[in-house]
């Protein structure tokens with residue numbers, strides 16, 4: 001059985017399920033114990049305005065080890081070569097790659113202007129949506145999940161079919177306050193759904209498709225999305 005979403009055999013170092021390529025030489029963090037009264041410890045504590053962290057006081061220091069091969073963020077060139085080999089050799093890898101390319105192809109069809117218009121504007125509200133439906137009390141789960149659609153911008157639909165906001169439950173963008181005093185952020189929940197969808201469905205598949213094929217159309221589309229999301233906050237680099 002392959003890993004739940006990996007192009008490398010499950011025996012390898014498996015990361016979060018969202019990553020289908022795994023690395024054996026990415027960034028790692030290890031904790032090293034340190035003897036008491038070590039010289040560097042007193043230097044740290046003598047820096048004006050700086051306090052020893054709880055970790056340093058209690059058990060040692062964190063040692064950050066960067067990837068040894070560049071260019072690398074989470075996967076190395078060797079990982080990419082292994083993934084491409086796996087796709088040629090194994091059905092499970094081929095199936096994952098096909099799914100990635102299928103999804104990426106759908107996002108390639110989206111016009112750049114559509115993507116820019118779809119991303120919430122600066123100042124937009126973002127909400128998890130835990131207040132749920134003010135009509136029936138149903139919960140649509142965090143970020144609306146299946147309860148939102150690009151076909152109906154600014155709205156969410158509860159599992160019982162109530163689409164909000166509506167005339168009786170208005171939301172100009174900063175939420176609707178119900179008679180019981182609870183706030184419901186329909187627009188904010190939709191906004192969160194948009195960014196989550198663009199991040200985990202669009203970007204993730206586009207960057208993996210580019211990684212596997214080196215076809216720059218995927219990278220160009222991913223850049224448009226990244227740039228649009230970055231424009232939400234002025235201070236975003």
Ligand SMILES: [Zn+2]
Nearest residue numbers: 133136158162
């Ligand atoms: Zn409802």
